[in-house]
Amino acid sequence: MTALAGRTRIKTEYGNVSSTTTIKRSGCEIIDANTGYLTSGSIHIQAQSYIPKLSGKAIDILYKVFNFGKLKSNWDGNHANVPTEDVIRRAVSFLTLGDESDLPIYFTAPGPNGEIVLEYKNEKNTAEVFFEENTFSEMFLYEDKKMVYSGEVQMNKLIDHLSTD
Amino acid sequence: MENEIIKILDEDRLLRRAFFKGPSYVREDMTVTSFAFKLRKGEEGLSVDLEKLTSYEKSITNIDKFRLFAVTAKDIRSIELHCAHNPIPDNYAHAEISGTSFSNKKSSQLAKLAVYISYPF
Numbered sequence: 001m002t003a004l005a006g007r008t009r010i011k012t013e014y015g016n017v018s019s020t021t022t023i024k025r026s027g028c029e030i031i032d033a034n035t036g037y038l039t040s041g042s043i044h045i046q047a048q049s050y051i052p053k054l055s056g057k058a059i060d061i062l063y064k065v066f067n068f069g070k071l072k073s074n075w076d077g078n079h080a081n082v083p084t085e086d087v088i089r090r091a092v093s094f095l096t097l098g099d100e101s102d103l104p105i106y107f108t109a110p111g112p113n114g115e116i117v118l119e120y121k122n123e124k125n126t127a128e129v130f131f132e133e134n135t136f137s138e139m140f141l142y143e144d145k146k147m148v149y150s151g152e153v154q155m156n157k158l159i160d161h162l163s164t165d
Numbered sequence: 166m167e168n169e170i171i172k173i174l175d176e177d178r179l180l181r182r183a184f185f186k187g188p189s190y191v192r193e194d195m196t197v198t199s200f201a202f203k204l205r206k207g208e209e210g211l212s213v214d215l216e217k218l219t220s221y222e223k224s225i226t227n228i229d230k231f232r233l234f235a236v237t238a239k240d241i242r243s244i245e246l247h248c249a250h251n252p253i254p255d256n257y258a259h260a261e262i263s264g265t266s267f268s269n270k271k272s273s274q275l276a277k278l279a280v281y282i283s284y285p286f
Contacts, residue, residue: 109200112203147277
Protein backbone atom coordinates (compact mmCIF):
# COMPACT_ATOMS: atom_id res chain seq x y z
CA MET A 1 0.00 0.00 0.00
CA THR A 2 1.37 3.39 -0.99
CA ALA A 3 1.71 5.81 1.86
CA LEU A 4 -0.27 9.01 1.61
CA ALA A 5 1.93 12.05 1.39
CA GLY A 6 0.97 14.71 3.85
CA ARG A 7 -2.67 15.56 4.32
CA THR A 8 -4.80 13.97 1.59
CA ARG A 9 -8.43 14.85 0.93
CA ILE A 10 -10.64 12.05 -0.36
CA LYS A 11 -13.85 13.28 -1.96
CA THR A 12 -16.96 11.10 -1.90
CA GLU A 13 -20.62 11.68 -2.60
CA TYR A 14 -22.79 12.71 0.31
CA GLY A 15 -23.79 9.71 2.38
CA ASN A 16 -20.93 7.70 1.02
CA VAL A 17 -18.43 8.27 3.77
CA SER A 18 -17.98 4.63 3.68
CA SER A 19 -19.38 4.49 6.59
CA THR A 20 -18.77 4.66 10.22
CA THR A 21 -19.54 0.94 10.38
CA THR A 22 -16.49 0.07 8.30
CA ILE A 23 -14.35 2.42 10.26
CA LYS A 24 -15.55 0.94 13.52
CA ARG A 25 -14.58 -2.51 12.32
CA SER A 26 -11.13 -1.14 11.66
CA GLY A 27 -10.95 -0.09 15.24
CA CYS A 28 -10.93 3.64 14.78
CA GLU A 29 -12.09 6.26 17.13
CA ILE A 30 -15.33 7.94 16.06
CA ILE A 31 -15.18 11.68 16.56
CA ASP A 32 -18.75 12.48 15.58
CA ALA A 33 -21.52 11.16 13.37
CA ASN A 34 -19.94 12.52 10.21
CA THR A 35 -16.31 12.12 10.94
CA GLY A 36 -14.19 9.04 11.38
CA TYR A 37 -10.57 8.98 12.50
CA LEU A 38 -8.34 5.98 11.89
CA THR A 39 -4.86 5.44 13.20
CA SER A 40 -2.93 2.46 11.95
CA GLY A 41 0.85 2.54 12.14
CA SER A 42 1.97 5.69 10.38
CA ILE A 43 -1.23 6.09 8.32
CA HIS A 44 -3.65 8.73 9.47
CA ILE A 45 -7.03 8.89 7.71
CA GLN A 46 -9.74 11.34 8.53
CA ALA A 47 -13.07 10.97 6.76
CA GLN A 48 -15.72 13.62 6.83
CA SER A 49 -18.78 14.43 4.79
CA TYR A 50 -18.09 16.65 1.80
CA ILE A 51 -20.34 19.65 1.32
CA PRO A 52 -19.73 21.08 -2.15
CA LYS A 53 -19.64 24.82 -2.69
CA LEU A 54 -22.46 25.69 -5.08
CA SER A 55 -22.47 28.40 -7.72
CA GLY A 56 -24.57 31.48 -7.11
CA LYS A 57 -27.20 30.41 -9.63
CA ALA A 58 -27.40 26.93 -8.13
CA ILE A 59 -27.91 28.43 -4.67
CA ASP A 60 -30.74 30.55 -6.06
CA ILE A 61 -32.37 27.49 -7.64
CA LEU A 62 -31.77 25.41 -4.51
CA TYR A 63 -33.58 28.03 -2.45
CA LYS A 64 -36.54 27.90 -4.85
CA VAL A 65 -36.67 24.09 -4.82
CA PHE A 66 -36.75 23.98 -1.02
CA ASN A 67 -39.50 26.59 -1.04
CA PHE A 68 -41.63 24.37 -3.30
CA GLY A 69 -42.04 22.18 -0.24
CA LYS A 70 -43.63 25.11 1.58
CA LEU A 71 -46.38 25.58 -1.00
CA LYS A 72 -49.88 24.92 0.20
CA SER A 73 -51.93 22.14 -1.26
CA ASN A 74 -54.03 23.47 -4.13
CA TRP A 75 -51.45 26.25 -4.58
CA ASP A 76 -52.67 26.87 -8.13
CA GLY A 77 -56.34 26.97 -7.19
CA ASN A 78 -56.86 23.95 -9.37
CA HIS A 79 -55.96 21.03 -7.08
CA ALA A 80 -52.18 21.16 -7.57
CA ASN A 81 -50.11 18.91 -5.32
CA VAL A 82 -47.06 19.96 -3.34
CA PRO A 83 -43.79 18.15 -4.18
CA THR A 84 -43.01 15.48 -1.59
CA GLU A 85 -39.81 15.50 0.47
CA ASP A 86 -38.51 12.63 -1.66
CA VAL A 87 -39.04 14.52 -4.92
CA ILE A 88 -37.37 17.61 -3.44
CA ARG A 89 -34.47 15.54 -2.11
CA ARG A 90 -33.85 13.93 -5.51
CA ALA A 91 -34.02 17.27 -7.31
CA VAL A 92 -31.61 18.86 -4.81
CA SER A 93 -29.22 15.94 -5.06
CA PHE A 94 -29.21 16.17 -8.86
CA LEU A 95 -28.83 19.94 -8.78
CA THR A 96 -25.81 19.62 -6.50
CA LEU A 97 -24.21 16.90 -8.59
CA GLY A 98 -24.85 18.85 -11.79
CA ASP A 99 -23.35 22.00 -10.34
CA GLU A 100 -20.15 20.13 -9.53
CA SER A 101 -19.98 19.33 -13.25
CA ASP A 102 -20.61 22.99 -14.07
CA LEU A 103 -23.97 22.27 -15.71
CA PRO A 104 -25.58 25.65 -16.47
CA ILE A 105 -28.73 25.57 -14.33
CA TYR A 106 -31.26 28.10 -15.53
CA PHE A 107 -34.76 27.56 -14.20
CA THR A 108 -36.92 25.42 -11.94
CA ALA A 109 -40.66 25.04 -11.32
CA PRO A 110 -43.09 22.75 -9.49
CA GLY A 111 -45.60 20.81 -11.59
CA PRO A 112 -49.33 20.47 -10.99
CA ASN A 113 -48.94 16.85 -9.85
CA GLY A 114 -46.08 17.44 -7.39
CA GLU A 115 -43.27 17.18 -9.94
CA ILE A 116 -40.16 19.37 -10.13
CA VAL A 117 -38.28 20.33 -13.27
CA LEU A 118 -34.67 21.50 -13.41
CA GLU A 119 -33.81 23.29 -16.65
CA TYR A 120 -30.35 23.86 -18.07
CA LYS A 121 -29.28 26.14 -20.87
CA ASN A 122 -26.12 27.12 -22.69
CA GLU A 123 -25.73 29.27 -25.80
CA LYS A 124 -27.25 26.73 -28.17
CA ASN A 125 -28.76 23.83 -26.24
CA THR A 126 -31.31 23.35 -23.49
CA ALA A 127 -32.26 20.45 -21.24
CA GLU A 128 -35.19 19.63 -18.98
CA VAL A 129 -34.84 17.11 -16.15
CA PHE A 130 -38.05 15.99 -14.43
CA PHE A 131 -38.50 14.47 -10.98
CA GLU A 132 -41.78 12.87 -10.06
CA GLU A 133 -43.18 10.62 -7.38
CA ASN A 134 -42.33 6.93 -7.34
CA THR A 135 -38.69 7.66 -8.22
CA PHE A 136 -39.69 8.44 -11.80
CA SER A 137 -37.40 10.84 -13.61
CA GLU A 138 -36.74 11.62 -17.25
CA MET A 139 -35.02 14.22 -19.35
CA PHE A 140 -35.48 15.98 -22.68
CA LEU A 141 -32.61 17.52 -24.61
CA TYR A 142 -33.09 20.23 -27.24
CA GLU A 143 -30.97 21.83 -29.91
CA ASP A 144 -32.82 25.10 -30.34
CA LYS A 145 -36.45 23.89 -30.57
CA LYS A 146 -35.62 20.43 -31.89
CA MET A 147 -35.86 17.60 -29.37
CA VAL A 148 -32.80 15.39 -29.80
CA TYR A 149 -33.28 13.06 -26.84
CA SER A 150 -36.10 11.93 -24.58
CA GLY A 151 -35.76 9.21 -22.01
CA GLU A 152 -34.14 8.26 -18.76
CA VAL A 153 -31.79 10.66 -17.06
CA GLN A 154 -28.17 10.11 -18.05
CA MET A 155 -25.70 12.51 -16.48
CA ASN A 156 -22.97 11.87 -19.05
CA LYS A 157 -25.35 12.54 -21.93
CA LEU A 158 -26.51 15.72 -20.23
CA ILE A 159 -22.95 16.92 -19.66
CA ASP A 160 -22.04 16.22 -23.30
CA HIS A 161 -25.16 18.02 -24.50
CA LEU A 162 -24.39 21.15 -22.47
CA SER A 163 -20.67 21.12 -23.02
CA THR A 164 -19.44 24.32 -24.67
CA ASP A 165 -16.69 22.48 -26.56
CA MET B 166 -74.83 31.32 -32.54
CA GLU B 167 -72.84 30.58 -29.38
CA ASN B 168 -74.05 26.99 -29.33
CA GLU B 169 -72.31 26.28 -32.57
CA ILE B 170 -69.18 24.12 -32.50
CA ILE B 171 -66.71 25.46 -34.98
CA LYS B 172 -63.98 23.62 -36.81
CA ILE B 173 -60.46 24.63 -35.78
CA LEU B 174 -58.31 25.42 -38.78
CA ASP B 175 -54.57 24.82 -38.94
CA GLU B 176 -53.86 28.55 -38.82
CA ASP B 177 -56.01 29.13 -35.74
CA ARG B 178 -54.18 29.86 -32.52
CA LEU B 179 -55.07 28.48 -29.11
CA LEU B 180 -54.30 30.45 -25.95
CA ARG B 181 -53.02 28.91 -22.74
CA ARG B 182 -52.59 30.70 -19.43
CA ALA B 183 -49.30 30.20 -17.58
CA PHE B 184 -48.51 31.08 -13.98
CA PHE B 185 -46.43 34.22 -13.78
CA LYS B 186 -46.02 34.57 -10.03
CA GLY B 187 -45.38 32.35 -7.05
CA PRO B 188 -44.22 30.03 -8.55
CA SER B 189 -43.73 31.10 -12.15
CA TYR B 190 -43.96 28.99 -15.28
CA VAL B 191 -42.56 31.86 -17.34
CA ARG B 192 -38.79 32.12 -17.70
CA GLU B 193 -36.83 35.39 -17.73
CA ASP B 194 -36.76 35.36 -21.55
CA MET B 195 -40.58 35.07 -21.61
CA THR B 196 -40.60 31.49 -22.81
CA VAL B 197 -42.72 28.99 -20.92
CA THR B 198 -41.93 25.77 -19.10
CA SER B 199 -43.56 22.42 -19.87
CA PHE B 200 -45.72 22.39 -16.76
CA ALA B 201 -47.95 25.08 -18.29
CA PHE B 202 -49.03 22.41 -20.77
CA LYS B 203 -49.17 19.44 -18.46
CA LEU B 204 -52.35 17.54 -17.70
CA ARG B 205 -53.34 17.14 -14.09
CA LYS B 206 -54.08 13.67 -12.82
CA GLY B 207 -57.53 12.70 -14.05
CA GLU B 208 -57.63 15.31 -16.80
CA GLU B 209 -58.19 14.09 -20.35
CA GLY B 210 -57.72 17.38 -22.14
CA LEU B 211 -55.82 20.63 -21.70
CA SER B 212 -58.05 23.69 -21.44
CA VAL B 213 -57.27 26.47 -23.91
CA ASP B 214 -59.15 29.32 -25.58
CA LEU B 215 -59.60 29.76 -29.30
CA GLU B 216 -57.99 33.12 -29.97
CA LYS B 217 -60.46 34.26 -32.61
CA LEU B 218 -63.43 33.75 -30.27
CA THR B 219 -62.09 35.61 -27.25
CA SER B 220 -60.06 38.63 -26.15
CA TYR B 221 -56.73 38.57 -24.33
CA GLU B 222 -58.35 40.44 -21.47
CA LYS B 223 -60.97 37.74 -21.01
CA SER B 224 -58.62 34.82 -21.62
CA ILE B 225 -55.94 35.87 -19.15
CA THR B 226 -58.56 36.27 -16.36
CA ASN B 227 -55.98 37.72 -13.92
CA ILE B 228 -53.11 39.85 -15.22
CA ASP B 229 -51.28 39.76 -11.89
CA LYS B 230 -51.18 35.98 -11.85
CA PHE B 231 -50.95 34.82 -15.46
CA ARG B 232 -49.38 35.40 -18.86
CA LEU B 233 -50.71 34.11 -22.16
CA PHE B 234 -49.04 31.83 -24.68
CA ALA B 235 -50.32 30.78 -28.11
CA VAL B 236 -49.87 27.60 -30.13
CA THR B 237 -51.23 27.07 -33.64
CA ALA B 238 -53.49 24.14 -34.38
CA LYS B 239 -51.03 23.10 -37.05
CA ASP B 240 -48.22 22.84 -34.48
CA ILE B 241 -50.46 20.89 -32.12
CA ARG B 242 -51.35 18.43 -34.87
CA SER B 243 -47.71 18.17 -35.94
CA ILE B 244 -46.89 16.41 -32.66
CA GLU B 245 -49.85 14.05 -33.01
CA LEU B 246 -52.20 15.78 -30.58
CA HIS B 247 -55.74 16.90 -31.34
CA CYS B 248 -57.59 20.10 -30.65
CA ALA B 249 -61.32 20.68 -30.63
CA HIS B 250 -63.70 23.51 -29.83
CA ASN B 251 -65.47 22.67 -26.59
CA PRO B 252 -67.60 25.57 -25.30
CA ILE B 253 -68.40 25.64 -21.61
CA PRO B 254 -70.76 27.91 -19.63
CA ASP B 255 -69.38 31.47 -19.61
CA ASN B 256 -66.66 30.64 -22.11
CA TYR B 257 -67.70 30.00 -25.69
CA ALA B 258 -64.03 30.16 -26.79
CA HIS B 259 -63.05 27.16 -24.65
CA ALA B 260 -61.28 24.34 -26.49
CA GLU B 261 -59.27 21.30 -25.52
CA ILE B 262 -55.97 19.79 -26.58
CA SER B 263 -55.98 16.04 -26.16
CA GLY B 264 -54.43 12.83 -27.35
CA THR B 265 -53.88 9.26 -26.27
CA SER B 266 -50.16 9.92 -25.90
CA PHE B 267 -50.31 13.18 -23.98
CA SER B 268 -47.06 12.53 -22.11
CA ASN B 269 -44.43 14.77 -20.50
CA LYS B 270 -42.72 14.71 -23.88
CA LYS B 271 -45.77 16.23 -25.59
CA SER B 272 -46.11 18.88 -22.87
CA SER B 273 -42.48 19.79 -23.35
CA GLN B 274 -42.89 20.03 -27.12
CA LEU B 275 -46.00 22.19 -26.78
CA ALA B 276 -44.10 24.56 -24.50
CA LYS B 277 -41.31 24.85 -27.07
CA LEU B 278 -43.83 25.65 -29.79
CA ALA B 279 -45.69 28.23 -27.71
CA VAL B 280 -45.33 31.93 -28.46
CA TYR B 281 -45.61 34.62 -25.80
CA ILE B 282 -48.57 36.98 -26.17
CA SER B 283 -47.43 40.44 -25.21
CA TYR B 284 -50.39 41.32 -23.05
CA PRO B 285 -50.94 43.41 -20.97
CA PHE B 286 -47.56 44.93 -21.90
